[in-house]
Amino acid sequence: MRDVYSAVADPTRRQIIRMLASADELPLHELTAAFPMGRTAISKHLNVLKEAGLVSEHKVGRETRYRLIPEPLQEIRDWVAHYEQFWDARITRLKSLLEEEQP
Amino acid sequence: MRDVYSAVADPTRRQIIRMLASADELPLHELTAAFPMGRTAISKHLNVLKEAGLVSEHKVGRETRYRLIPEPLQEIRDWVAHYEQFWDARITRLKSLLEEEQP
DNA sequence: TTGACATGACACCATTTGGTGGCATATTAT
């Protein structure tokens, strides 16, 4: 199995996630058509996403359809949420400084 | 410059971020002490974080102090927020299914 | 002033990553 952070680190894989989010289910060849690289490369990326639990696959006839499983992204959301307070605090400090300067 | 997603993909770098978040400012040798690897490795990780705009450095005497810049994490927060609706929708569907089964 | 400390810069290395192409197989269309 594999880290969801590293699964999402690649821009190609993020685009795959975006496509699957807006299309419910897509076969490999249709995904491949959207990229400037070959089928094998996309297949590998899908495997990485699968290892991170972000996609599921099932065969329909001769094609393999992929579907997004969004839940693992919650881990990233929770992680980054922990740091929201820091930029909030910085913005608050900045605002009060500006108010001091221009009363 | 470098992608904030890939900067955050490494567990060592996430731990560095965590340490900097709770300590405001730390020198390289103090960060290094928390890890099972050498100073050069941590220095490289800090450079990656700096290229992603996630840390700033300034020298104080003979040591270089590092500080967290949390703002670039907003990009990740915004990106993942876009997918919250999907797992929300799945949970809603699951709930209504359960209510149907056990009325 | 001398020695210890903190770092930067560099060369080096093994492994992972992100891509390629080719071949075999299952399915569909003609």
Added chain:
DNA sequence: ATAATATGCCACCAAATGGTGTCATGTCAA
């Protein structure tokens, strides 16, 4: 039956990644 399509699987490859060690330099303390 034959041809085209969709895919899995494998070997291969260049470049990036994540470590290491060494050496030179600037700073602080005794």
